[in-house]
Each structure stands twice: as C-alpha cells, then as structure tokens.
Amino acid sequence: MGDIEPRSGLAKHGTTAAAGIAGGIVLLVLGALGPVASLIVGGVIIVVGVVITTSREDRLPGIVAIAAGAVTALGVFKFGFADFLLRISGIGLLIMGGIKLFQFFKGMRNRG
Numbered sequence: 001m002g003d004i005e006p007r008s009g010l011a012k013h014g015t016t017a018a019a020g021i022a023g024g025i026v027l028l029v030l031g032a033l034g035p036v037a038s039l040i041v042g043g044v045i046i047v048v049g050v051v052i053t054t055s056r057e058d059r060l061p062g063i064v065a066i067a068a069g070a071v072t073a074l075g076v077f078k079f080g081f082a083d084f085l086l087r088i089s090g091i092g093l094l095i096m097g098g099i100k101l102f103q104f105f106k107g108m109r110n111r112g
Contacts, residue, residue, distance in 0.1 A: 005107035013104040020097025027090030031083055035076040042073025 033041060049065030052058050074082035 004111055010104060010107045010111070013100050013107060017097050017100035017104055020093045020100060022097075024090045024093030024095075024097060027086050027093060030072050031075060031086035031090060033072075033075065038075045039073050042069045042071075042075070045069030045072055 030038070030041065046066050046069035049062045049067075049069055051062075052065055053062030055062075071082045071085055074080060075086055077083065
C-alpha cells in the first residue's frame, strides 16, 4: 500500500493521464464542430492517415487515423452513431485520464 512506485511507473501514469485528458478534450471538441468544419477536419485527418499508412511500420496508426477522420466527417449527422461515438469516447478518455492522474499524484505522494 505504502510502497514507493518506480519512476518508470510514475512516468507511464503521467503520460497516460496527459494523453487521455488531451484526447478526450479533442474528441469532445470534434463532436461539437459544425457540419462544414466537421467535414473539413475529418477530411484532413483521413488524408494524414493515408500518408501515414504508406510506411509499413506505421500502418496500424494510419488505419486508426483514417477511421477517426471518417467518424469525424460523419459527425455532420448530429443524430447519428458517429456523433455518439465521438462523445462517449471523449468522456471515456477523460475518465481514464483522471484515474491515471490520480494514480500519478498518489505515487508522487508516496515517493516523498
């Protein structure tokens, strides 16, 4: 319970917390975009994903970027499943980031 957490564990919690909170905020902002902005941003993300997939080792992140761009572009239909995915994913990432941030501060407190 009161054990000192290694530095690598703390760094992992801090990085995951920052990425989760930032990603959640970005997804919620993307879900709140207007129809034209949603199409433009989604299209840009799709193009970036296609460029990323040209590299063999970066194929999976490129596919994820293409999927994220498609969901963002489909966010034009505010009543649809894409809008729901953006919102629920953003909230989930914020919750996960908050939990990791709590673990980070708990580990920092135990260290000193």
